Amino acid sequence: MRFGNNGLSHSNHYFPYFYTSAPLPKQELYMKQLLFVFAAISLLSCSTPQEKKADPLAKASRENKNGWVYVHLEGSPSDIGYQHGYLLADEIDTAIQSVAYGFEHITNKNWQFYRDAAKSFLWDKLEREYKDEINGIVAGLHAKNKNYDSLDITAYNAMEELAFYYVPTLMNAAKPGSGNNKAPGNCSAFIATGSYTKDGKIVIGHNNWTEYLWGQYWNIVADITPAKGNHILMDCMPGFIHSGDDFVITNNGLLITETTITQFNKFDSTGIPEFMRARKAAQYANSIDDVVKIFVEGNNGGYANDWLIGDTKTNEVAKLELGLKDYRVWRSKDTAMIGSNFASDSTLIAQETTFNPKDGTTSPNVRKKRMEELVIVDLKGKLDAETGKMVEADHKDALSGKNANNRCVICGHIDEDPLGCKEWDNPPYYPMGAVQGKVTTADLAKDMKFWAHMGHPCGQDFIGDKFYKLHPEYAWMGKYLKDMKAYPWTLFQAKM
Secondary structure (H helix, E strand, O other), X not given: OOOOOOOOOOOOOOOOOOOOOOOOOHHHHXXXXXXXXXXXXXXXXXXXXXXXXXXXXXXOEEEEEOOEEEEEEEEOHHHXXXXXXXXXXXXXXXXXXXXXXXXXXXXXXXXXXXXXHHHHHHHHHOOHHHHHHHHHHHHHHHXXXXXXXXXXXXXXXXXXXXXXXXXXXXXXXXXXXXXXXOOOOOOEEEEEEHHHEOOOOOEXXXXXXXXXXXXXXXXXXXEEEEOXXXXXXXXXXXXXXXXXXXXXXXXXXXXXXXXXXXXXXXOOOOOEOHHHHHHHHHHHOOOHHHHHHHHXXXXXXXXXXXXXXXXXXXXXXXXXXXXXXXXXXXXXXXXXXEEOOOOOOHHHHHHHEOOOOOOOOOHHHHHHHXXXXXXXXXXXXXXXXXXXXXXXXXXXXXXXXXXXXXXXXXXXXXXXXXXXXXXXXEOOOOOEEEEEEEEEEHHHHHOOEEEEEEOOOOOOOEEXXXXXXXXXXXXXXXXXXXXXOOOOOXXXXXXX
């Protein structure tokens, strides 16, 4: 079995023994041997029976529901990790294989490259409890005969920041401009409060745009009760210690989501991994200020996002636009904020992206226009869980004014767009778009609940055989990408 530099270890237990360099007389030797036997018997008779080790799975559970896998994880970092690795072993195995396979085609880097990056500049920057949780995942996987180590799980958790931020910086260093347009365009989201919502309280919604190849596995609802910090309910990929796309609610009233910043082109490998900062913010933040502080300190620029944050204790919402060197925060108790992969701060745009905010034909800017129409105008004062679902499933193309299936609609379907999406380097008909959605309200979040929809929020299925017949250039994905079915909206609740 392969182990990382923090893999499992074993210790040997033995009786103490006597050692001498000179021969002993027979009588003295006999006495020494007799004393040794008595000592051994004494040790055995005086020792207490070893306490039975607690079952690390005792507080954990798993349930499959409408395309999702819900898991409850509870306890120490090691226990949470073990429960995670054991209960989701098959899903983690398949998802990592799919990611590694896809990355080798898309980035021309094999999985060993990503493991090496994890070893070189990620693992040592993780705090002890997150190392313990990752090692726990590894232990749970080994218990189910899955051969992964801490470097695999670390690289996998950092998949977005490594493949689409670190690799492009290497490309740009070798040939300026060759790594541009690699930062992914992930997600359409909103957060609203005050006069913009039906009850005056916070409503938040998000759909996850990503490659279908691994987006089909973004189907875990993780209910985590750690020994320290906040109780967390989030969606994630199997094997993630963070949400990743991101949609998180906590028992202290925080709501967190994001959308990526298009055409971002900075990364600092000396910084703290984004995935750890995201998990730490969910687990330990108690306010909007705390979330901002945790994200900013040690920022590596990886997975640069516009973070939408709500605090149901104060009914305030905020947007943190976080680049590498530049960041800005907007906040209010009466507003609606949206995200569709556009940046807003002119300094950040100029210094850290190649994004053109004036190009009205790009996916981020067309979706921005439509989100503003829906969230800020048409649904002002009406936003709740049901209208939030409608927003994330919307198919109106604000460029043409008609319903469509393409890069320009909130529920994206780049796999049906003859232009692809040039700002993310997606060729025509590239299999990417909205793979799932989530919505919650302040009242639902109070009871640790959110609505989730696996597959396109609009309800449309992706059928692999049909797609590959039309677009054989993507047939290589068929090894892992078969079908991506759309399921009904489903209400999930954490165990309280």
